[in-house]
Amino acid sequence: MKRKLPIMGAIVAMLMASLTATPVFAQAAAQAAGQESDARKSQMQCMWEAKWPLRHSTAYKVGDVRTKNQIRNSSNPEVRKMQGVCRALTASSEAERRKARLTCHDLLLVKRLRDGDDARMHADRVEKVCKTLDEPFVTPTLEGNAR
Numbered sequence: 001m002k003r004k005l006p007i008m009g010a011i012v013a014m015l016m017a018s019l020t021a022t023p024v025f026a027q028a029a030a031q032a033a034g035q036e037s038d039a040r041k042s043q044m045q046c047m048w049e050a051k052w053p054l055r056h057s058t059a060y061k062v063g064d065v066r067t068k069n070q071i072r073n074s075s076n077p078e079v080r081k082m083q084g085v086c087r088a089l090t091a092s093s094e095a096e097r098r099k100a101r102l103t104c105h106d107l108l109l110v111k112r113l114r115d116g117d118d119a120r121m122h123a124d125r126v127e128k129v130c131k132t133l134d135e136p137f138v139t140p141t142l143e144g145n146a147r
Helices: 004-020 026-052 058-064 066-074 078-092 094-112 117-133
Strands: none
Touching: 004 058, 026 117, 058 066, 078 094, 078 117, 094 117
């Protein structure tokens, strides 16, 4: 019994060492997952930015909790168009991205007409989204054991 314990410890140590070593394909999968999570993160930031007009309206600023919840859960054409642009950030079809690019530039013209520092910063953030749409979409691929 005393001899089995050190042998079992050695086996467990070798098993743990083999599990911690990651092969090339696992590293590629983790890298692709990182790219997908970055795309998802930028899409969620864009969705948050799309609702900016709702959060910065006068009714939202002076409203009680119930009114704020109603405004936050509502939508208007500007917000819906911007959310469509955000969804196109992860789209792979060129036609969908082209349509979203045109919509984004139209929305940017409208957003530039607003007064105030907050509106200017919002327009700058939307402009970054439009520039992201102008870049070609690269689908994350798993390379596997290719060298």
